[in-house]
Amino acid sequence: MMALKAIGKGPTWPPSFPTDFPLGRVSMTLLKRFSTLQWLAIGVALQSLAATNLPATEPSPNRITRTVQAIRNAQPAVVNIEGTKPANPTSNYREAQQVNGMGAGVIVHPEGYILTNQHVVQDVGRIEVTLHNGRQLRARLLARDAGTDLALIKVESRPLPVIPLGTSSDLMLGEPVIAIGNPFGYRHTVTEGIISALHRNIPVNGVQEYPDLIQTDASINPGNSGGPLLNADGLMIGLNAAVRIGAQGIGFAIPVDKALDVTAQMVRNLRDTRQDRLSATTVYQQGDAHVQVTSSRMPQVKVGDKIVRLDGHPLQHHLQLELALLESGDSEALELEILRDQETVAIRLPVGTQSKSQIRLTSTxxxxxxxxxxxxxxxxxxxxxxxxxxxxxxxxxxxxxxxxxxxxxxxxxxxxxxxxxxxxxxxxxxxxxxxxxxxxxxxxxxxxxxxxxxxxxxxxxxxxxx
The missing domain is CATH 2.30.42.10 (PDZ domain)
Incomplete structure (x- = not known):
């Protein structure tokens, strides 16, 4: 048990070779006998040999399948998460043993916001995140929802690639899916399968169950939790969450529509919403999702309007709007594009910031x-x-x-x-x-x-x- 802290000259280079070394004398004598033409012939031969061993700049088109393309599109936004946690969180401190925890997560905002499972980061004292490029960062837990086993963490790095989002509103039995995760610490492991069933309610203990999950036979193992389940286009349609212990080919994922809705509410709970000029939600239809205004205190915005762009970028889910408001800081306004009756209207959405008087009050x-x-x-x-x-x-x-x-x-x-x-x-x-x-x-x-x-x-x- 670790106790708590109380507050209070080199070798010479290049090396010299002995002049009386017999093989050295013979070799130098032989080398001097080579003609210029012979040296040129050797050079051409070496170049030819090297050229035959160089890899092709790009594999043949037959090898770049839709699966390969889907993985390439999504993998940069998948992270590995590791940390230590108690083997038994309810045990006496002096008897507690630490075990290694691991999982995955997906980047949902370029400012470093990462979505994962709650059980991946629960009781972890120090959350370590490894990006796709190998860079390691420390993350902090922002919010979690035990009922859906979702958690939002953040790293201080920007800008980061964001996972391409799909929708779970039009999933089909038998359609191909891809799982990416960190099973048993094997980072960025990719497996492939199909959707085996939809709307599964899975009990996790005597008093709780995870409702409405996607079942897949894509291999999901401990450490896959928090990683994305992708469709054939490389769009995230689920968040890997659980596996049936003792069974093969039975894994489960949280539908992406539900995961993003819950995360948006978690983000909303993190900020002061009293100054909000409008609120929005995501409406799902078969294969389509759009952000729709649900309330407005702005005369130029009406309930039912669609928000199609945010600061010049396509808006796919109201989670992106909530994160932009959370990140707004000293910004004066967000630039929105509203679609109404097939016409697009550009508006500026003022954002409220914390007053300096509140900050001074807290500090004193x-x-x-x-x-x-x-x-x-x-x-x-x-x-x-x-x-x-x-x-x-x-x-x-x-x-x-x-x-x-x-x-x-x-x-x-x-x-x-x-x-x-x-x-x-x-x-x-x-x-x-x-x-x-x-x-x-x-x-x-x-x-x-x-x-x-x-x-x-x-x-x-x-x-x-x-």
């Missing part, structure tokens, strides 16, 4: 207020001797007085009476140490944070979703 709050805002609980320092009587490796702790309903502490099942003794990799014996952690880059960049508490006579740990 007391440590107790900041803990309440960020972690969702009220704390009070206690006698360090009480903590050391349970585990003398801790310098002290903070007793939980109350927990905000629905906040991070409440969701992590922290209770009044628990004693917070650690957050991330540092101890929390007093307000000064806790404030230092709140100001750290590690916490500000983290989507979740591991915590350590004393409950009764035992030390436990869990994860706070921030």
């Amino acid at each position: 709050s007391t440590p107790a207020e900041r803990v309440s805002q960020v972690l969702g609980m009220r704390l009070q320092p206690i006698d360090p001797a009480m903590v050391r009587s349970v585990d003398d490796s801790y310098k002290g702790g903070m007793r939980v007085l109350s927990v905000s309903r629905g906040g991070p502490a409440d969701r992590a099942q922290i209770r009044p009476g628990d004693i917070l003794v650690g957050l991330l990799e540092w101890q929390t014996p007093n307000w000064d140490d806790l404030e230092w952690i709140l100001d750290s880059d590690e916490l500000s960049e983290a989507g979740s944070a591991k915590f350590h508490i004393i409950r009764g006579k035992d030390v436990f740990w869990g994860t706070l979703d921030l």
